Amino acid sequence: MVLDAAWAVKWLNLCAEAMAEHRVELIELDRAIGDSDHGENMDRGFQAVVAKLGEGTPETPGAAMKLTAMTLMSKVGGAAGPLYGTAFLRAATSLGDSAEVDPGAWAEALAAARDGIVARGKAEPGDKTMVDAWTPAVEAARAAADGGGADLMAVLVAAAEAAEAGAVATDPLVARKGRASYLGERSAGHRDPGAVSSALILRAAVGAAA
Ligand code: ADP
Ligand code: MG
Ligand code: MG
Numbered sequence: 001m002v003l004d005a006a007w008a009v010k011w012l013n014l015c016a017e018a019m020a021e022h023r024v025e026l027i028e029l030d031r032a033i034g035d036s037d038h039g040e041n042m043d044r045g046f047q048a049v050v051a052k053l054g055e056g057t058p059e060t061p062g063a064a065m066k067l068t069a070m071t072l073m074s075k076v077g078g079a080a081g082p083l084y085g086t087a088f089l090r091a092a093t094s095l096g097d098s099a100e101v102d103p104g105a106w107a108e109a110l111a112a113a114r115d116g117i118v119a120r121g122k123a124e125p126g127d128k129t130m131v132d133a134w135t136p137a138v139e140a141a142r143a144a145a146d147g148g149g150a151d152l153m154a155v156l157v158a159a160a161e162a163a164e165a166g167a168v169a170t171d172p173l174v175a176r177k178g179r180a181s182y183l184g185e186r187s188a189g190h191r192d193p194g195a196v197s198s199a200l201i202l203r204a205a206v207g208a209a210a
Contacts, residue, residue: 011208016046045076062095090116130194
């Protein structure tokens with residue numbers, strides 16, 4: 001298995017499928033602590049990414065992610081559009097024009113994405129945002145890739161599982177960033193929608209490599 005441009009295109013298509021499939025769930029999560037639009041925003045954004053990918057095949061994973069960044073920035077809006085746009089752009093820059101992604105490069109691309117989200121949104125771990133999915137994903141991917149010779153699939157799975165656990169772990173947290181923070185203590189007891197969509201994106205990366 002290689003993580004090449006074809007893998008990246010499949011990944012982004014699976015992201016679109018996941019957002020369509022989980023649209024209502026993301027809307028319900030955002031209804032509880034936000035403004036009910038996260039599922040719609042993400043579904044619309046990734047449908048636009050699929051349309052863009054249909055116009056011509058990117059030559060590298062980085063190129064596919066750059067195109068995704070530009071599309072999400074212009075189509076998603078709200079808080080998530082610029083945050084995901086920055087995440088995909090930083091990851092694309094981290095991958096450069098390599099034809100294939102190796103385990104270490106995937107871990108570092110995730111770290112670049114997370115750092116971009118933090119630079120843009122200024123959230124810290126524990127603030128009940130998508131950072132709470134990305135930060136454990138980065139740590140798990142780095143640990144799995146550490147020392148080289150790691151199995152690609154193991155690194156992809158480690159990141160996805162850590163993001164999923166990170167999303168679940170937002171349940172008891174009180175939001176300190178974004179719209180949910182307006183609710184103060186009342187935001188506790190609900191899962192952060194952006195952490196859930198982030199986990200869906202990282203799970204789709206596994207599916208594309210399977
Ligand atoms: P909006 O809140 O503008 O309606 P969305 O509903 O699409 O945007 O996205 C909300 C998600 O964005 C939240 O669930 C959270 O994960 C994420 N988010 C909001 N603000 C921040 C921030 N400052 N840093 C990181 N993530 C954030
Ligand atoms: Mg919203
Ligand atoms: Mg909104």
